[in-house]
Amino acid sequence: MSEKDSVPNSSNSEQSLSRSSSTVGEFSIETILPIKESLREIAYSAHDTTGENREQTHYIRESNTILRIISLSTTVIAIAIILAGLYLIKNTATLLLFSFLIAYVLSPVVKYAERRGVNRLIIILILTLFILSSVIFVASIAIRQIQGQVLYMQSSEWKSDLAASGIAYVERLPESAQYFLKSMANVYLGNVDSPKQEAQDILIQSSIDKIEVFLRNQSEEVINTLTSSAKGLFSAFTTGIIVFFLTFFMLNNGEEIKKTFIRIVPNRFFEPFLVLLDGLNRQLGDYLRSRVIQTILLSALCAIGYWVLGLKFALILGFIAGLANLIPYIGPFIGAIPAVIIALIEIDTRFGFGWSLIGIGLITIAVQVIDNAVIFPLLIGKSVELGPITTIVVVLLGEQFFGFIGLLMAVPITAMIKLTASEVIVQFNGYSKSIIHGQ
Amino acid sequence: METEYYDGIWDSIVGRTDRKQVERDIIDVLKQIQIFDGLSNRELRNFARISYQRTYAENETIVIEGQDSAGMYVILDGTVKVTRKVEDGSIITLKTLEDGTFFGDVGLLDSAPRTATVTAIRTSRIIGFFRPELLNLIESDPKLASKVIFVLAKVLASRLRFTNQELQKAQFENDRLRNPTQKTEKKAGDPQQSAEDFKLEIE
Numbered sequence: 241m242s243e244k245d246s247v248p249n250s251s252n253s254e255q256s257l258s259r260s261s262s263t264v265g266e267f268s269i270e271t272i273l274p275i276k277e278s279l280r281e282i283a284y285s286a287h288d289t290t291g292e293n294r295e296q297t298h299y300i301r302e303s304n305t306i307l308r309i310i311s312l313s314t315t316v317i318a319i320a321i322i323l324a325g326l327y328l329i330k331n332t333a334t335l336l337l338f339s340f341l342i343a344y345v346l347s348p349v350v351k352y353a354e355r356r357g358v359n360r361l362i363i364i365l366i367l368t369l370f371i372l373s374s375v376i377f378v379a380s381i382a383i384r385q386i387q388g389q390v391l392y393m394q395s396s397e398w399k400s401d402l403a404a405s406g407i408a409y410v411e412r413l414p415e416s417a418q419y420f421l422k423s424m425a426n427v428y429l430g431n432v433d434s435p436k437q438e439a440q441d442i443l444i445q446s447s448i449d450k451i452e453v454f455l456r457n458q459s460e461e462v463i464n465t466l467t468s469s470a471k472g473l474f475s476a477f478t479t480g481i482i483v484f485f486l487t488f489f490m491l492n493n494g495e496e497i498k499k500t501f502i503r504i505v506p507n508r509f510f511e512p513f514l515v516l517l518d519g520l521n522r523q524l525g526d527y528l529r530s531r532v533i534q535t536i537l538l539s540a541l542c543a544i545g546y547w548v549l550g551l552k553f554a555l556i557l558g559f560i561a562g563l564a565n566l567i568p569y570i571g572p573f574i575g576a577i578p579a580v581i582i583a584l585i586e587i588d589t590r591f592g593f594g595w596s597l598i599g600i601g602l603i604t605i606a607v608q609v610i611d612n613a614v615i616f617p618l619l620i621g622k623s624v625e626l627g628p629i630t631t632i633v634v635v636l637l638g639e640q641f642f643g644f645i646g647l648l649m650a651v652p653i654t655a656m657i658k659l660t661a662s663e664v665i666v667q668f669n670g671y672s673k674s675i676i677h678g679q
Numbered sequence: 680m681e682t683e684y685y686d687g688i689w690d691s692i693v694g695r696t697d698r699k700q701v702e703r704d705i706i707d708v709l710k711q712i713q714i715f716d717g718l719s720n721r722e723l724r725n726f727a728r729i730s731y732q733r734t735y736a737e738n739e740t741i742v743i744e745g746q747d748s749a750g751m752y753v754i755l756d757g758t759v760k761v762t763r764k765v766e767d768g769s770i771i772t773l774k775t776l777e778d779g780t781f782f783g784d785v786g787l788l789d790s791a792p793r794t795a796t797v798t799a800i801r802t803s804r805i806i807g808f809f810r811p812e813l814l815n816l817i818e819s820d821p822k823l824a825s826k827v828i829f830v831l832a833k834v835l836a837s838r839l840r841f842t843n844q845e846l847q848k849a850q851f852e853n854d855r856l857r858n859p860t861q862k863t864e865k866k867a868g869d870p871q872q873s874a875e876d877f878k879l880e881i882e
């Protein structure tokens with residue numbers, strides 16, 4: 241150790257040693273550190289080299305700026321190429337991502353069951369088959385409903401049924417709504433000076449005629465749309481099977497896939513990569529699981545609220561509302577739409593139509609307040625929150641490129657990318673520092 | 680034949696490397712290492728499954744001083760040198776390690792920066808065992824995990840004992856230089872006491 245180098249550390253060493261000397265008694269620092277230069281001498285020598293250093297620093301800074309620009313532009317180009325590639329294979333990428341997310345969320349359940357002595361393969365099969373059967377169940381019900389609707393609309397019965405149900409519907413409306421309809425009939429059909437029932441009949445008949453004309457013009461399109469939705473559901477069914485297999489293999493061979501992936505990492509980055517992977521695993525795992533728990537809690541709260549209101553399908557409506565909550569700002573309102581539609585159709589709810597609507601509004605607001613004040617801060621925390629502009633932009637981009645799934649998953653995926661990027665930066669900085677100091 | 684051990688990228692991708700054979704190799708070597716002698720064959724196999732085998736070429740760095748640590752390494756075959764950068768910028772070699780020895784074990788317990796750089800001085804086949812896997816092991820196989828942790832604790836305890844002895848010697852030497860006349864009195868018991876005080880200070 242040269243004397244010059246030892247001096248700047250002397251004050252620290254001195255402090256720590258004098259601390260220890262108080263207990264050790266005769267422990268003397270002079271016997272260990274021969275200090276020959278004073279701080280003043282060091283200051284003088286440092287002053288001489290400052291000018292020279294300044295010039296060097298200037299050149300280093302210039303070359304650093306150029307390097308930074310090159311590295312930044314390379315990164316931007318690389319990201320653009322990756323995004324373009326992802327867009328080209330967006331369907332496959334979506335499937336893979338979806339399966340990965342399911343496998344990732346389910347993996348703690350598999351580990352837990354394994355610890356309890358359940359065979360790994362059996363628990364994975366049970367979990368994936370449960371998901372597959374749920375998808376098939378929902379898809380088959382939806383397909384049957386839509387097919388029935390298409391066949392019904394192609395028959396001639398629907399018009400008379402529509403008229404009958406329309407009249408029945410108006411009769412069940414409150415007095416004020418019937419009065420409103422009567423006024424509308426007066427406005428649109430001329431001065432109807434007739435009993436209330438007649439006014440309603442005229443209004444309904446005219447509306448049905450208009451609907452019929454509209455549907456006749458649009459019938460082809462309507463039926464096509466319905467058929468294509470049925471086809472869409474059928475493709476969802478096949479997608480479900482693909483997701484089932486992907487999830488199954490990801491859960492079963494996850495560790496092997498991870499090991500193979502790690503094996504191709506060069507030795508130089510091996511340990512930092514493992515540290516990074518561990519950090520990511522913890523952060524992303526926590527985030528994803530928190531979002532799943534948040535969705536389940538919100539779904540349960542909404543479902544309980546809708547059940548109290550006496551709405552039909554309260555559980556499904558609650559789940560839709562909970563899921564829609566993943567879409568920021570407008571999500572809760574989108575999630576409440578199906579409940580409003582059900583309240584509109586099933587007019588004889590426990591508290592009547594008007595109160596049901598107010599109830600749905602109150603439930604939506606109350607659940608939002610609970611989410612923002614308790615669930616989100618407790619489960620997820622502020623660290624992964626995105627700014628309002630980022631949120632809106634990513635939601636729009638998600639919807640544009642990946643449709644409804646993109647709309648739903650835009651914020652969680654962006655938050656995961658944000659977590660990944662920050663973890664990579666932290667690890668990279670630590671690694672570069674260790675390279676500078678260590679070698 | 681050193682090249683036989685080289686795990687090429689394509690071998691990894693197409694899975695040509697016989698995993699079972701690799702596991703058997705690892706178990707054979709682990710059996711010979713003192714710290715693993717309390718583990719059964721099944722436990723050694725489980726241990727081999729959660730460890731990573733890497734091959735380092737001559738002069739390739741395995742861990743870098745100052746870098747966050749993530750786990751420990753066991754040398755299956757090969758030779759490595761442990762170096763450290765001292766304050767004047769020069770690098771000193773602290774130790775050379777051969778087959779069956781291990782290093783970086785403290786890194787398994789905390790993520791503090793590495794205190795030395797380890798470089799392969801000939802092609803070396805090394806297995807790494809890392810903290811995330813140890814934490815998983817604690818949950819999935821607590822019996823094996825506690826055995827591994829106990830083994831680590833024993834290693835750390837023996838190192839602490841060695842450090843204490845060295846410290847005691849240094850302390851005694853220091854006292855002797857400072858006060859040559861009280862040489863005989865110090866020998867009677869004071870060095871022990873002051874070493875104890877010093878330990879408390881460190882804690």
